[in-house]
Amino acid sequence: MKKVIYIFLLFSSLVFSQNAEISKKDFYFLKGNIGTTPISMYLYIDDNNNLTGKYYYDTIKQVISLKGSINGNTFHLDESINDRIIGSLDGEVSSEMVFTGNWVSADKNNTFSFSFSLDNNYPINKIKIINAKLNIKDDNGSFESSRDAVIIENNKNAKAINRISLDIDETKSINEENIMETLNNLISSQYNTWKETINDKFNMQRNIEVSYIDENIISFSLYNYSYAGGVHGIYNVQPNIYLISTGKRIGLSVSELIDDVADIDLINLMRTKLTRNMSESDFFDFDSITLSDTFDITPTGIKFIWPAYKISDYAHGIIEIEFRYSELKPFVKEDSVFMYLFE
Structure with missing residues (x-):
């Protein structure tokens, strides 16, 4: 009887066993120039040589989305803001991940040469x-x-x-x-x-x-x-x-970043951002909302994130607002590990 049960369990395990499909993509942090203007780029390349990512001009820091592909040693990227294509990048990529070519605006009126590659200083x-x-x-x-x-x-x-x-x-x-x-x-x-x-x-x-x-x-x-x-x-x-120097995880609490989360000027600024695309009535208790403990770093500022159901109903989903570095600087702790981002 025990032998029959063992065989049945073994057979069930084999029937239920399934292998997952494995895929990989590489992320590259690249630095360079379009024309004479410095850029920083976050680029993903998947198994099928599809390209996705984003970049920003270091002086402007407006994030621009990227999508394209590599064919041999040539590549094409379309760039967009809010799903509107504003330009394209075409050129060649070397085995050392050096990208060179020309950027062309969507209306074809402007063209600049570009070059970007891995920066080993990082x-x-x-x-x-x-x-x-x-x-x-x-x-x-x-x-x-x-x-x-x-x-x-x-x-x-x-x-x-x-x-x-x-x-x-x-x-x-x-x-x-x-x-x-x-x-x-x-x-x-x-x-x-x-x-x-x-x-x-x-x-x-x-x-x-x-x-x-x-x-x-x-x-x-x-x-x-x-x-x-x-x-x-x-x-x-x-x-x-x-922190890259130690490998320690940071940013687990807003107290690591903000000096006084109850600062009325900060609260008013938060409320303005929350009601940019929503009304006060969309929130459970608008006047009691405090700055979220969950925040992320972006190239343009600090993003605060409230989970679904935290301050509004499920239909509104995850709620995010972003403070540009210049907006948030007056409220940041002087000894915060993040302070250098605001300088």
């Missing part, structure tokens, strides 16, 4: 993002799971940088093969649980992107979504900010 300029994904539909419903993990390139084997790689996701490894195996096991375990409980629908996502990077800090934005039954799923955005 301690972090290349990151590998590994994704495991499993999508299955059958008579019981649908199962979807996708999860990212991160390895920061660390040619000098700095302990602090390895510490960041180990902390940013739950794989606790900087070995690519181990990470792929761990991600696959996590998703397979989710699938087996779903298969045994015969839920109609399961969806779990974790996406990781770089929000900000400079010589001192790096910030990752983790988007999490989960649905395992009920009216709707649960989702949030979690910033993970690190």
